[in-house]
Amino acid sequence: MTETSPLLEVKNLSKRFPGVLALNNVSFDLRAGEVHSLVGENGAGKSTLLSCINGLQKPSEGQIYLSGQKTEFNNPVDAIRERLSMVHQELVLCPNLTVAENIFLGREPKRRGGLKDVVRLENDARKLLDRLRVPIDPSRKLGLLSLNEQQIVEICRALAADPKVIVFDEPSASLNDDQVTHLLQIIHDLKAQGLGIIYVSHRLKEVLDISDRITVLRDGQIVATETAENLNERRLVSLMVGRESKPGESTYSHRDLGEVVLDAQQIGNQQFQDISFSLHKGEILGIAGLLGCQREAVIRALFGAQKIDSGKLVIHGREQRFRSPHDAIENGVALMAADRKQDGLVLSMTVEDNISLPILDRIRSFGFLRRRSLTEVTREMIELLAIKVSGFAQKISQLSGGNQQKVVIGKWIARKSDIIIAEDPTRGVDVGAKFEIWRAIQSLADEGRSVILLTTELEEMMMVCDRIVVMARGRITGSFQRDEFSAEAIAHRFFV
Amino acid sequence: MSMAPLIQTDVGTVQRSSAHMLLRDPLLWLIIAVVVIGALTSPYYLTPLNIANTLRNTAAIGLLSLGMTSVLLTGRIDLSVAATMVFSVIVGVVVTVEIGALLGERWLVRGNSFAGPPGLVIMITILTGITVGVLNGIGVAYLKVASFIMTLVTLTALRGLNYILTNGHPYYLRGSTFDWIGDSVYFGVPTGFLIFISTLLVLLFFVTRTVAGGRFYAIGGNEVATLYTGIKTNRYVVLAFGISGACSALAGVVLTSRLKSVDAPLGSGYELTAIAIAVIGGVSLAGGVGSPLRAMLASVLFAATLNLLGIWGVSTWYQNLTIGLALIIAVGISSIRRRIIEQ
Missing domain, CATH: 3.40.50.300 (P-loop containing nucleotide triphosphate hydrolases)
Known part of the structure; x- marks a missing residue:
């Protein structure tokens, strides 16, 4: 040698x-x-x-x-x-x-x-x-x-x-x-x-x-x-x-889908073009794709954080042009960003404070917070999502990653957002907590909210979604109903 | 085709374009506009005395903005420039007086007047300024304190120290060197302004012609990229703050020589003026963009405008308001321009 x-x-x-x-x-x-x-x-x-x-x-x-x-x-x-x-x-x-x-x-x-x-x-x-x-x-x-x-x-x-x-x-x-x-x-x-x-x-x-x-x-x-x-x-x-993975594991339960709540009609900007899909009430829709496929840009555009230059975005039957995330939130669209520490939570504040952040304007009278409603909402969320906390006044930074993520989810449920965009909600959480987060997202859909889901791992997406749209290079290259899910078939569309 | 003529044409284009750019610089035309308006509206505006005064006023504030520019280029900010300016001179005086006491001389005479050797004061002043700057730089680069916080703390601490060291009374400065820096005029140009221009030339040479100066731009442009090429970025950040400290001290020498005194609250708020001038001169607050030359033009524009307002009898309060408005407009324009360039 x-x-x-x-x-x-x-x-x-x-x-x-x-x-x-x-x-x-x-x-x-x-x-x-x-x-x-x-x-x-x-x-x-x-x-x-x-x-x-x-x-x-x-x-x-x-x-x-x-x-x-x-x-x-x-x-x-x-x-x-x-x-x-x-x-x-x-x-x-x-x-x-x-x-x-x-x-x-x-x-x-x-x-x-x-x-x-x-x-x-x-x-x-x-x-x-x-x-x-x-x-x-x-x-x-x-x-x-x-x-x-x-x-x-x-x-x-x-x-x-x-x-x-x-x-x-x-x-x-x-x-x-x-x-x-x-x-x-x-x-x-x-x-x-x-x-x-x-x-x-x-x-x-x-x-x-x-x-x-x-x-x-x-x-x-x-x-x-x-x-x-x-x-x-x-x-x-x-x-x-590798292996053909088996969809339909544990967390998925069949739901009847309702009317269309979000309809993207050929929307596009500098990063993506010609994106069309519709989201139904109670549906969990996955957007799959590899790095650089611009799915992150698409969801940010839906959330008003990026401009849409062409096409139409119809939400609850009305055409919308969001100029900022504020407009999107007002119309019931929520984004749970992948980087929860940076974009989703105020780490130094308590569980209660964080959950109530987006709803402060709803639980105040004459500029004062109504403490009691605050506590009620917090209790509701903690029970609904099974968040493990020692008390409402516990600091967010002391919670585990999975529980932090649940607080982020709880924030938007409390806000009564009905279109929830979740970007990699299980990033950095351990296996057990992952399962509970999927359950929490599932229960959102059960309650008639609609979820758009992005995950790094295709398998996870196949576990919980009703439908998966595939993107590559800023375009949609495929769409699969739950009964058509196959890792191989979906992965093929990554490379179109 | 041989290489030699190719190189020559290249150099030629560079030189022509920089002279060309100076002529196209809106700052130059603004200065001319202010001067013309001044000449038309007041018989005093173009008198040698007024010109000398305007240039004198430019010198101190211009030196501060040069230091500010070197820090801003690396993407940091130095809020302590004005406090450092005064502190350095006070330390210069106090330490010199102590040295005098050791030598058995009384250099602080009746009425808090300093009568020792000015050269020693100026040397200690400049060393003090550099030290303060380097300490700021170490805090920012190695201890990772945000420059805004670090230098704000320095500002507060030095302002306090200034009162402690002076006991709340001004020191009066006597000596021919101070008179020379503060009062003498060569062909209508005051010494202070010449010091400013010399410093400008040195700094300009440093940032445009030396490899080390180029690193300031690299760090301000993309610090991570610069770090990944193996450049020890921290050292250059410290250097930038050191330069800022030195410029502040020089500004202190120029300003106090003119006033013939130094007083703890002197120059309050000058740090904001220095930032304003740098930004009006096109230095980006985000780092990596700007030229000391344009900062100099901006400081001349600034002093010429304030002088004109003074001649018109506009009160200082309105002058401050003008500074504020000019800063807002300059920052607004630079951020809009950046957005346009990015698209």
Whole structure:
């Protein structure tokens, strides 16, 4: 194993987080002049593996070898120094600086006395841009470039460190088809120049196109590493999804749906286009999709936090144009944001205070709070949702994640919102609490409220939803009734 | 095609465009407009004495806004500039007097007048300013205190210390150096203004020509990105506050040399004026955008306008109202412009 030792080799890597095994005994290798792709569902462990390779996180067990040499990175800067660069999914650039300054940030050519060498800076940048064959002016401000061009600048920055390995973490998530073609061309060139490339993407077609080998991750384990020729989309999806999961578990109970309460008619803005669906009274509707499918933007638009430029949004039979979340809330639309600590709760306040926040204007007379109604509402919610608290005056910050989430749900029930948009309500809660949250959401629907649900895990969505709409790249690509649910069929629509 | 001519044309465009941009700068035209209006409405506005006075008034407030600019560029704010300005001079005087006492000299004479060596006072003043700035910077960068809080605390503490150190009485400053800084005029330009312009040139050179200065913009533009490239961002934040402290101290020297005295409550509210000037000069409160040069233009505009209002007999209260309104409008315009650029 002297001359043939791979550029990068990961051996028996495991990463443990409290209560979770994010990576389980993963081995992976990359040769020079090879594109090796990583695919897997959200939460399969791709990001964790990349952060371990890149030095952002430390593996719990296992080793990483670079050109046969054992290495340990303490941070991404170490990795860059050892000639391993990463192109991030989100652009990590300074919009106020020029293209050249961004590319060489932290590695600027200097003249004596720490002076800038603008001429050399721009020439070096131009050389790199030429290498990728893109006509971007190095002296332009980065903020003036299109997303695609910024992505290319990001790639140049990775190249500026003269890496042997480049990791692309979903570089195509925000690009359109032409731009993706261009990106793939660039990667192809880099590969021809002898670099090793790790490519992570949700778009299976381009993965199959560009890769030499593909590794499939599921639940933190590697399920397959195969050459791209031996794989096709169908096989990849079934490897990623794994078992056929069984819908109809425990929490679901059949309900009769009522009239349409929310009707989106071809709504669109810069991030999504032509979104149409209707939500019935008592229905739980899931919106499934991978990172970058813009479902988050859609629900924010329904909640008035983003503008809708085209199409019609009809709520309770009346066309609505929400100008702010306040308008949406007035019309009975509630959003439970994924980041409950940041967007959903005031951590330093009590359970009672939090539940009553959205209804303060209803339980006051002449500007004074009616304490008794406050207590009543709180008791009602605590009983309805089985929230475990030591008292109404307990601080929210002392509750477990699951109970905090229930308080968020309780807040909007108390407000009598009848369209509740729940974004990843089980994020960061343990298994037992998950079950209770699903029950709570189920009971919302039983009471005749309608729920739009986003979760990271498709399986969870299939457990509770009446219907699932699938989105990809800002468009709806499929719709499934409960009796048609199949993880594989739904996952296929992710990649349209 | 060879590379050499390509490079030359590049440099040429850069230079031409910066001169071009200065001419197109609305601030310059606003200054000209104010001067023209002043000349038309008052026979005194363009007298050498009034011009010198206006420039003198520009100097101190302009120096404060230069320091403010360097901090704002990194996406922070420094509310302590005015308090630091006064504090530095007071420390300069008090410490010099103590040194004098050690040497057996009485440098504080009858009527609280300081009669020691001004050079020593100025040196200690500047060192004090830098120290205060660096401490602010350490609090903000390493202890992760929000700069707003950190410098507000510094402001309050220093204002208190100022009274303690002066016992509530002003110190009067005597000495030829103070007279030179405060009163002398070269070709119609007062020394204080020359100090301001020299500082501007140094700062301008630093932020536009050195790699280290470029980091201020990077940090203000995207701190995480800057950190990820391996740049030790904290050091640059401390440096920015240090520069702000130094500028404050210089402002203190210029201002007190003119007044020939230093008093604890001197310059109250100047921090807001400094912010106003920086923002009017196009420095973004969000960080990463702005130029000391335009901050200088803004301070000239500001002083010229206030001077004109004074000549017209508008009372100080209305002048303060004007400062407030100008700040609101400037912040409004800059945030609208940013939104337009983002779209």
